[in-house]
Amino acid sequence: MxxxxxxxxxxxxxxxxxxxxxxxxxxxxxxxxxxxxxxxxxxxxxxxxxxxxxxxxxxxxxxxxxxxxxxKNFINKDLLDIVKKLGKENCYIVTHSADEAWQKDKIQNTGIESFFTEINIVPEGKKEAIEKICERHKDEEVVFIDDKAKHFADLNFVKYPNLKTILYDEQGFQKLTSILSKS
Ligand SMILES: [Mg+2]
Structure with a gap:
């Protein structure tokens, strides 16, 4: 996964x-x-x-x-603990920002880079970056976690039936842990 x-x-x-x-x-x-x-x-x-x-x-x-x-003081530590358990080879970041330099600086300074295979900063939609990862891992389930539902809207779930999304709202963390406990 x-x-x-x-x-x-x-x-x-x-x-x-x-x-x-x-x-x-x-x-x-x-x-x-x-x-x-x-x-x-x-x-x-x-x-x-x-x-x-x-x-x-x-x-x-x-x-x-x-x-x-x-x-670095504002990292979601509970979620980072999960990332560490999942392992670098299974974790990606796709983030949306028109100011790549700022976003890059921010991510670097939190010190979490080494826990991810790839960090992708996209200036527009996330579709291309997400679907590329799904394409690369067609035989595995890919779970995309975002706090904004608009980033799910244009994804091709027919072409990528391996893709699952989790809306990271108030219950986001519980939703993720429940998927993990079933897998
Ligand atoms: Mg967000």
């Missing part, structure tokens, strides 16, 4: 924890929460990059490096 994990809000506590931490840090650097939130909303999550927001508000100092360094 192969597993494809989304990064933000699956492997990484982005919205509830890291983003909060970022807002607090920005506030200390003189950018009000309201301004920062408005900027984030306008740019859109997948288009967002830390370097861009720091430049936009002309934030001085090395907040980029500091926040990147802090990112």
């Amino acid at each position: 192969k597993f494809i994990f989304d990064f933000d809000d699956v492997l990484f506590h982005n919205t509830k924890k890291f983003k909060e931490h970022m807002y607090v840090s920005l506030e200390k650097a003189g950018v009000s929460r309201a301004e920062a939130e408005e900027y984030y909303k306008k740019v859109g999550g997948a288009q967002f990059g830390l370097r861009k927001i720091l430049d936009h508000f002309s934030v001085k100092g090395n907040l980029y490096v500091k926040l990147l360094d802090d990112s």
Whole structure:
């Protein structure tokens, strides 16, 4: 069985924890929460990059490096424990971001890279990257875990009957462990 994990809000506590931490840090650097939130909303999550927001508000100092360094504190540790048990050869990341440099820096700084066979940062949809993995492992079940259902919408489940999805919502972790206990 192969597993494809989304990064933000699956492997990484982005919205509830890291983003909060970022807002607090920005506030200390003189950018009000309201301004920062408005900027984030306008740019859109997948288009967002830390370097861009720091430049936009002309934030001085090395907040980029500091926040990147802090990112390791926001890993979903329970899920990472499962990844470690599943083994590198069975685990992939497919993450969506228009700012590849930022996403790459963030993933690298969390220190989880070595637990995955491949890390794929896609600027648009995930379809191509997901289906490529399904194609490579046709004789195995492939489980794709994402917190956004829109990433499941265009997948070809007829061509890839080996593909299963798990919506990583409040029950996401339990859904995954129940699949694992049955396999
Ligand atoms: Mg996500």
